[in-house]
Structure formats: C-alpha cells, structure tokens
Amino acid sequence: MLKIADLPRTQKYKSIAVMTSGGDAPGMNAAIRAVTRFGLSLGLDIYGVTKGYSGLLEGEIHQLNASSVANIIQRGGTILKTDRCLPFHKKSVRQEAANILTRKGIDALIVIGGDGSFTGAHLMEQETGFPTIGIPGTIDNDISGTEDTIGFDTAVNTAIDAIDRIRDTASSHDRIFLVEVMGRSSGFIATQVGIGGGAETIIVPEKKLTIAEVCKTIERGQKRGKSSSIIVMAEGKKPGLSYRLAADLTKRGYSPKVCILGHTQRGGVPTAHDRLLASVLGASAVSYLLAGKSDCMVGIQKSEVVAVPFKHVVTTRKALPAELLKVATTLST
Ligand code: ADP
Numbered sequence: 001m002l003k004i005a006d007l008p009r010t011q012k013y014k015s016i017a018v019m020t021s022g023g024d025a026p027g028m029n030a031a032i033r034a035v036t037r038f039g040l041s042l043g044l045d046i047y048g049v050t051k052g053y054s055g056l057l058e059g060e061i062h063q064l065n066a067s068s069v070a071n072i073i074q075r076g077g078t079i080l081k082t083d084r085c086l087p088f089h090k091k092s093v094r095q096e097a098a099n100i101l102t103r104k105g106i107d108a109l110i111v112i113g114g115d116g117s118f119t120g121a122h123l124m125e126q127e128t129g130f131p132t133i134g135i136p137g138t139i140d141n142d143i144s145g146t147e148d149t150i151g152f153d154t155a156v157n158t159a160i161d162a163i164d165r166i167r168d169t170a171s172s173h174d175r176i177f178l179v180e181v182m183g184r185s186s187g188f189i190a191t192q193v194g195i196g197g198g199a200e201t202i203i204v205p206e207k208k209l210t211i212a213e214v215c216k217t218i219e220r221g222q223k224r225g226k227s228s229s230i231i232v233m234a235e236g237k238k239p240g241l242s243y244r245l246a247a248d249l250t251k252r253g254y255s256p257k258v259c260i261l262g263h264t265q266r267g268g269v270p271t272a273h274d275r276l277l278a279s280v281l282g283a284s285a286v287s288y289l290l291a292g293k294s295d296c297m298v299g300i301q302k303s304e305v306v307a308v309p310f311k312h313v314v315t316t317r318k319a320l321p322a323e324l325l326k327v328a329t330t331l332s333t
Pocket of ligand 1: 021022023053083084085086087088089090113114115116117118119120121123138
C-alpha cells in the first residue's frame with residue numbers, strides 16, 4: 001500500500017502554488033485536491049495557477065480553499081486548465097515567472113505534468129533559486145525515475161475497453177483490426193493494452209517489426225483456425241501510422257480495418273488506482289517541499305514514494321522493460 005512521505009518539516013513556507021502543465025491526464029484533479037487539502041491541513045495558503053506557465057506569466061494565480069477542490073476527485077481533465085507555453089523556453093521569461101510568484105508571496109511551486117514541464121521548472125529553479133517540485137502526470141508513463149504516472153492506468157483501461165468492443169465486431173466479421181494507441185516515443189501504453197486486451201501482435205517504437213513478421217503472426221493465428229486478429233500499435237511520431245501498415249497489409253491480400261483511439265485515451269473518469277496515486281503523490285510533494293527538498297519530482301519506485309532529482313528525470317530515457325515485451329510476444333503466439 002502506498003504511503004504519504006512523512007518527513008520532518010524544516011522550511012517556514014507559508015504559501016505554495018500548484019499548476020498543471022503540458023498534456024492533461026486523468027487524475028490530475030485528484031493531485032490538485034491532495035496538494036490543496038494536505039497543504040491547508042498544515043496551515044499553508046495554497047494557490048492555483050491557471051493554464052500552466054502561460055497563465056503564470058499572465059498572473060492567473062488564485063487562492064484555493066477546501067471547497068475549491070470539492071467534487072473533483074472523480075473528474076478527468078484538470079480544473080486548473082493546462083497549456084503549452086513556448087516563451088518559457090527563454091531564460092528571461094523564466095526569471096519573470098519567478099518574480100511574479102515571489103511578488104505574490106508564494107514560496108514554492110508544484111508542477112503536475114510531464115518531462116517538458118519538469119525541464120522548465122528545473123531551469124527556473126537553477127537560474128533563480130525559486131523552489132519547484134514535480135508530480136508526474138502523463139498517460140504515457142514515459143517519465144524516468146518513476147514506475148508509474150498519473151493517468152497511465154486510466155488510459156490503459158480506456159483502450160482495453162475499446163479493444164474488447166472492437167474484438168466483438170472483428171470476430172463477427174472475421175476481420176483484422178489495427179488499433180492505434182497513444183505513445184509517441186514509448187510503447188508503455190501499447191504493451192500493457194496489448195497484453196491486457198489479448199492482442200495477437202503488438203507494435204512499439206522500441207522494437208521494429210517488419211511487415212513480413214506481422215504477416216507471420218496473422219498466418220500463425222489463421223493456421224490455428226483464427227479468423228480475426230487484433231494488432232495494437234503505438235502511434236509513433238505522428239498519429240495515423242496504422243494507415244501505412246494497413247496499406248502494406250492490403251497489398252499482401254489482407255483487408256484490415258483501422259481504429260485510432262486518439263484523444264479518447266486522455267479523458268474520462270480516473271481509475272481508483274490513479275486517484276490513489278495522485279492523492280499520495282500530491283500530499284507527498286507538499287511534504288518533501290516542507291522538508292527542504294526541491295528541484296526534484298516525487299515518484300514511485302518499488303511501491304515507495306521517492307524524490308528524484310529533476311536533472312535525472314529530464315536527462316534519462318525510461319526504457320520499456322524487456323520482460324514485458326517478452327511476455328507480450330509469448331502470450332500472443
Ligand atoms: P509535458 O510536460 O507533458 O512533457 P510539453 O513537453 O509540451 O509537455 O511541455 C510543457 C511546457 O513545459 C512547454 O509548453 C514549455 O512551457 C515548458 N517546457 C518544455 N520544454 C522546455 C524547455 N526545454 N525549457 C523550458 N521550458 C520547457
């Protein structure tokens with residue numbers, strides 16, 4: 001069972017701000033609620049920054065109370081809104097952001113987001129000394145230093161639910177279906193969805209498969225009397241990659257159908273797992289800040305909450321466990 005980090009308080013912080021940044025993920029609201037309610041319980045003032053770094057630069061900072069975060073734990077998206085802010089890549093802009101927070105009397109900033117948002121927070125703290133801490137919120141689970149991220153479990157469950165439905169129609173019509181899931185440069189979603197959804201083939205950016213290999217898995221299934229087949233693939237650099245594979249399969253005499261799950265995986269009610277993870281990480285982020293830890297991300301390693309330096313998080317690539325891919329291949333044959 002996950003436990004909130006319980007650390008001795010060393011900092012006399014009075015006010016902490018929280019924001020969501022980059023891609024949204026189900027469970028972000030549960031994290032905002034946890035930061036707010038846990039912070040208030042320790043006598044802090046909590047501020048919410050609207051629309052990520054863009055909102056911060058526009059001074060969109062409002063005080064939150066216990067009621068501000070009532071009735072949100074079950075809601076997808078983020079009540080604080082999120083954004084991508086190009087100007088934040090500039091040093092002078094990050095200095096201005098730190099000045100805005102300081103003028104508001106805020107002592108530290110909690111950023112719920114992905115590695116891009118953490119790079120921004122890390123640079124701001126390095127350059128200005130303004131304390132920041134990150135909470136991993138992304139459906140892709142591609143953040144180094146943590147085994148889990150807020151939103152991943154929900155996205156996987158959403159995609160598996162879709163595959164169960166697709167399988168009904170695939171088997172009724174004896175069809176091959178290519179189901180494209182999110183995952184730009186990592187196959188975490190595709191692998192878990194493929195295993196959990198019983199896919200015949202899983203295609204991830206980490207392991208190239210030739211068209212001949214894909215055909216082989218289809219033929220193997222057909223030899224066993226299977227007339228339908230589900231191929232799960234990660235979207236890769238650009239959504240729509242599955243149409244290329246579909247065209248290649250068509251040239252070889254198959255008639256595949258394509259289903260791109262796209263943004264349906266981002267929304268929806270967060271699972272119990274994501275709500276719990278977000279609640280524990282949200283409270284732990286406050287705990288770490290008050291214990292004097294910053295320029296880091298709270299994450300999960302071996303079922304424990306840990307603080308991982310941003311430097312490691314933003315410079316290391318998280319590898320897809322080889323065993324997971326092996327399980328996927330073994331079970332699909
Ligand atoms: P995510 O946090 O989900 O990975 P992005 O990569 O889009 O999402 O990053 C979110 C925001 O974080 C960007 O719009 C930008 O404001 C900030 N950011 C990303 N990368 C950098 C960077 N290298 N330097 C400064 N800020 C960055």
